[in-house]
């Protein structure tokens with residue numbers, strides 16, 4: 157567990173951790189020495205000359221004082237390190253998550269990540285102060301006590317030395333039995349967490365169809381599995397604890413019987429027998445404490461394994477010698493890519509000229525979003541290359557690339573803050589005037605005028621206080637403020653009211669004037685306004701050209717155009 161903790165905390169925390177372990181070991185050794193000094197102390201006190209116990213008493217007091225001072229020092233250090241654990245683990249997990257490819261974020265992993273970052277990190281804060289000390293004490297103190305016993309009374313010492321590995325074996329066996337049940341429990345807990353998040357997110361849908369919690373089978377099953385796993389864990393824990401308690405008592409009983417037998421035979425004086433029995437009790441005490449902490453130890457080990465699994469996950473490699481593109485021309489050169497060996501793009505090639513607007517259209521599931529994600533290097537291509545200004549995106553530093561590419565998603569997430577906070581996300585050092593200007597250019601003026609506090613109006617968690625069209629305009633304002641030279645816009649598929657639609661179109665036009673713009677287009681007006689239209693189907697660009705080039709043909713674009721015209725025409729008549 158100590159090694160896992162050191163790995164999770166990283167090299168920066170290695171020195172304080174080593175210092176803490178050294179202090180804890182010194183404190184445990186002082187405790188063992190104090191226990192050991194009880195033997196001559198008791199022997200002398202119960203012997204012919206009790207006054208001879210005085211020097212031993214002084215040594216005993218010194219060892220106890222040393223133990224107290226070292227423990228106080230170690231605990232202070234441990235509490236400080238506990239605070240660091242939370243900060244360091246959050247920092248390291250946060251940094252790691254930013255660098256992970258999007259493919260890593262499956263629902264199960266997202267569930268595990270949220271458990272690790274909240275519950276697990278909080279539990280791990282307790283490790284330095286409340287777990288390391290008993291663990292170190294349970295190892296060092298019995299060792300010192302057993303060594304002293306071997307010297308003072310070799311026969312009883314030998315009995316303890318033989319019993320100690322047996323005790324350790326019992327502990328190891330009970331821990332191993334529980335560890336597998338514990339791992340299974342963590343697994344079902346993550347599944348249940350993922351299901352709860354899914355259930356919460358799908359509430360509007362479930363309610364629309366009148367489904368209740370009982371009918372949500374997946375969630376029910378996950379919660380039932382969690383209950384089963386909890387019970388299985390309990391069944392494994394109890395026998396281990398009973399077996400260890402029995403082993404400890406058996407050891408004490410053996411030492412007692414052996415001691416009495418030796419004393420009755422005249423081989424051991426009464427004073428030494430009392431001293432040895434006191435020592436034997438002290439020997440088992442830290443082991444019993446460690447056994448009681450078994451559940452917490454396993455939990456900590458499980459949490460640390462989870463944290464280390466995330467920290468070990470492969471990130472997209474950063475270039476050794478990063479290059480900076482000179483232009484914003486984007487080229488997809490024979491790009492091939494698929495998810496889980498299922499090919500989606502089978503040789504996609506196109507160019508987005510600088511400061512031009514390209515509309516990407518194609519059937520649902522053709523891979524339009526995938527193209528957009530590869531441009532921002534959310535994943536790496538499996539063959540071919542994506543280049544910006546002639547430089548492969550894999551040769552551009554991650555921070556540089558994200559500064560150059562802005563995303564306007566269809567499903568815009570807004571953070572719980574004011575409208576201004578949400579727009580400022582595009583460029584945190586932007587002035588109020590710049591935020592206001594970006595909002596205006598994104599067509600938000602009418603929205604702001606209707607809100608009581610204007611830009612200072614809170615948007616509610618997830619932006620629920622705004623409509624879909626308004627949220628997308630906030631996202632466009634972010635992109636305008638960021639001034640990224642390349643913008644990818646996933647146009648809303650949901651119908652907007654004509655005013656919102658017009659505002660979004662104006663905002664898109666504002667983006668097109670100053671950036672290389674790739675629009676995953678769903679609206680005729682956008683497609684028509686594009687300098688270039690790309691049709692993606694069967695993993696390739698099947699048609700390319702302007703609207704005039706393609707609209708009268710017999711290809712996919714012409715049928716797309718007819719379908720959309722019908723749909724939008726119907727909406728205008730009906731609306």
Ligand SMILES: Nc1ncnc2c1ncn2[C@@H]1O[C@H](COP(=O)(O)OP(=O)(O)OP(=O)(O)O)[C@@H](O)[C@H]1O
Pocket residue numbers: 258259495496500518519520521522523524525526527
């Ligand atoms: N993270 C993922 N893991 C596995 N498969 C995925 C993932 N994302 C997308 N896919 C699959 O890849 C294919 C292309 O998806 P993509 O979202 O790129 O298509 P699209 O053209 O944008 O579709 P739509 O117009 O419906 O949004 C689909 O079959 C989709 O199910």
